[in-house]
Amino acid sequence: xxxxxxxxxxxxxxxxxxxxxxxxxxxxxxxxxxxxxxxxxxxxxxxxxxxxxxxxxxxxxxxxxxxxxxxxxxxxxxxxxxxxxxxxxxxxxxxxxxxxxxxxxxxxxxxxxxxxxxxxxxxxxxxxxxxxxxxxxxxxxxxxxxxxxxxxxxxxxxxxxxxxxxxxxxxxxxxxxxxxxxxxxxxxxxxxxxxxxxxxxxxxxxxxxxxxxxxxxxxxxxx
Amino acid sequence: xxxxxxxxxxxxxxxxxxxxxxxxxxxxxxxxxxxxxxxxxxxxxxxxxxxxxxxxxxxxxxxxxxxxxxxxxxxxxxxxxxxxxxxxxxxxxxxxxxxxxxxxxxxxxxxxxxxxxxxxxxxxxxxxxxxxxxxxxxxxxxxxxxxxxxxxxxxxxxxxxxxxxxxxxxxxxxxxxxxxxxxxxxxxxxxxxxxxxxxxxxxxxxxxxxxxxxxxxxxxxxx
DNA sequence: GTCGATTGGATTGGATACATTCGCACCGCA
DNA sequence: TGCGGTGCGAATGTATCCAATCCAATCGAC
Numbered sequence: 034x035x036x037x038x039x040x041x042x043x044x045x046x047x048x049x050x051x052x053x054x055x056x057x058x059x060x061x062x063x064x065x066x067x068x069x070x071x072x073x074x075x076x077x078x079x080x081x082x083x084x085x086x087x088x089x090x091x092x093x094x095x096x097x098x099x100x101x102x103x104x105x106x107x108x109x110x111x112x113x114x115x116x117x118x119x120x121x122x123x124x125x126x127x128x129x130x131x132x133x134x135x136x137x138x139x140x141x142x143x144x145x146x147x148x149x150x151x152x153x154x155x156x157x158x159x160x161x162x163x164x165x166x167x168x169x170x171x172x173x174x175x176x177x178x179x180x181x182x183x184x185x186x187x188x189x190x191x192x193x194x195x196x197x198x199x200x201x202x203x204x205x206x207x208x209x210x211x212x213x214x215x216x217x218x219x220x221x222x223x224x225x226x227x228x229x230x231x232x233x234x235x236x237x238x239x240x241x242x243x244x245x246x247x248x249x250x251x252x253x254x255x256x
Numbered sequence: 257x258x259x260x261x262x263x264x265x266x267x268x269x270x271x272x273x274x275x276x277x278x279x280x281x282x283x284x285x286x287x288x289x290x291x292x293x294x295x296x297x298x299x300x301x302x303x304x305x306x307x308x309x310x311x312x313x314x315x316x317x318x319x320x321x322x323x324x325x326x327x328x329x330x331x332x333x334x335x336x337x338x339x340x341x342x343x344x345x346x347x348x349x350x351x352x353x354x355x356x357x358x359x360x361x362x363x364x365x366x367x368x369x370x371x372x373x374x375x376x377x378x379x380x381x382x383x384x385x386x387x388x389x390x391x392x393x394x395x396x397x398x399x400x401x402x403x404x405x406x407x408x409x410x411x412x413x414x415x416x417x418x419x420x421x422x423x424x425x426x427x428x429x430x431x432x433x434x435x436x437x438x439x440x441x442x443x444x445x446x447x448x449x450x451x452x453x454x455x456x457x458x459x460x461x462x463x464x465x466x467x468x469x470x471x472x473x474x475x476x477x478x479x
Numbered sequence: 480g481t482c483g484a485t486t487g488g489a490t491t492g493g494a495t496a497c498a499t500t501c502g503c504a505c506c507g508c509a
Numbered sequence: 510t511g512c513g514g515t516g517c518g519a520a521t522g523t524a525t526c527c528a529a530t531c532c533a534a535t536c537g538a539c
Contacts, residue, residue, distance in 0.1 A: 101324045129412035132359025189352035
């Protein structure tokens with residue numbers, strides 16, 4: 034069906050074939066992270082498969098993938114449910130970020146990759162524009178921190194950061210945090226300081242600033 | 257079949273039921289990590305399923321789980337192969353550990369969980385006994401560092417540490433490292449120092465010692 | 480003789496079918 | 510009225526089946 038009539042295509046492009054499993058995985062992941070499928074939701078396979086227009090086989094494989102990511106949980110003979118992530122998990126996620134991101138910033142400063150630094154600056158710019166709006170602001174903040182992790186050039190750290198920045202659990206807490214007196218206002222400035230340190234190759238400063246930044250903004254329970 | 261005639265059981269024990277998928281997953285994981293299935297091996301579903309005495313469906317689900325863990329890779333219509341992890345990955349893993357473990361040690365020192373500290377001391381003891389033997393020594397070393405991560409009480413950090421300590425890529429490099437002049441000898445002492453710092457609640461010392469310890473032992477390419 | 484097309488077997492990807500288990504409602508009985 | 514047992518419907522877990530794709534060897538043309 035695919036990849037057959039394209040021998041004359043310009044070039045490389047490892048032809049991004051997506052199997053049905055991949056599509057189902059992406060769709061479910063999106064619906065979970067966006068909150069469309071709230072935590073605790075029982076994922077009945079028959080109806081889900083029907084809804085997505087596929088059979089249960091690829092659906093189950095996608096659910097297995099999501100289960101190793103921790104987004105859904107399997108109970109034997111009782112099926113899959115959307116994981117119950119709560120405030121406690123968010124505290125853990127934040128705590129893990131405090132452990133992770135300073136080290137990532139240090140690596141980034143030693144690496145000084147131009148593209149990565151540009152990506153971080155873009156994220157800062159977006160954050161300034163998004164000031165105020167809760168959802169956009171969260172997305173911009175998340176983008177910055179993911180770009181920071183990616184700038185380390187370490188695939189493990191990048192992957193871990195993505196795991197910790199799960200929007201579904203982050204958004205409500207972040208919104209509560211942004212509503213605090215000295216909320217989201219100065220964050221972009223702090224981010225900018227981190228980028229500058231990285232761009233100048235000052236590893237110690239990058240690490241310190243990141244640690245202070247993350248440590249200074251623990252999650253706040255949504256009211 | 258299970259869970260039916262046990263109302264008089266003493267207590268909780270969430271009765272560890274393992275589905276066929278779980279068994280297959282564990283078996284494959286073990287065979288991959290132990291090197292029984294070398295990297296690059298094509299995992300033909302029919303023969304594997306036959307060998308394990310199951311059908312292809314649960315086997316495929318187990319392979320999907322392994323793929324999100326990065327241990328196997330899927331190519332569309334070409335099936336699954338054991339991932340090609342090499343020395344570069346090991347350097348990345350080590351680098352990520354440098355970023356991770358000091359923070360974990362800090363958390364552990366703030367927590368001072370008695371059981372966790374005991375587990376770390378056990379690991380140190382095992383390591384002293386295993387001195388010399390390559391495989392056992394690696395296992396003991398791994399146990400210590402995993403115990404350290406677990407002592408942080410942070411599930412994310414624990415999980416990440418497990419991902420980074422993949423024996424298959426670690427063993428050959430570790431052996432090369434242990435063969436170095438001042439190799440595995442003093443490690444147990446350094447570990448002990450870390451445990452003492454954690455047990456006494458000295459977060460700064462725990463973090464610093466861990467950073468120095470991990471940083472001081474970068475991976476060495478196997479000869 | 481070498482390169483390209485073709486065809487057949489082997490293998491994967493997905494759909495369907497079947498057995499087992501679970502949850503809930505109904506019923507009987509104290 | 511409250512509690513435990515029973516049976517049925519629904520949903521899961523696994524096996525089997527079919528179509529689409531890939532790989533390799535053979536065959537043919539230049």
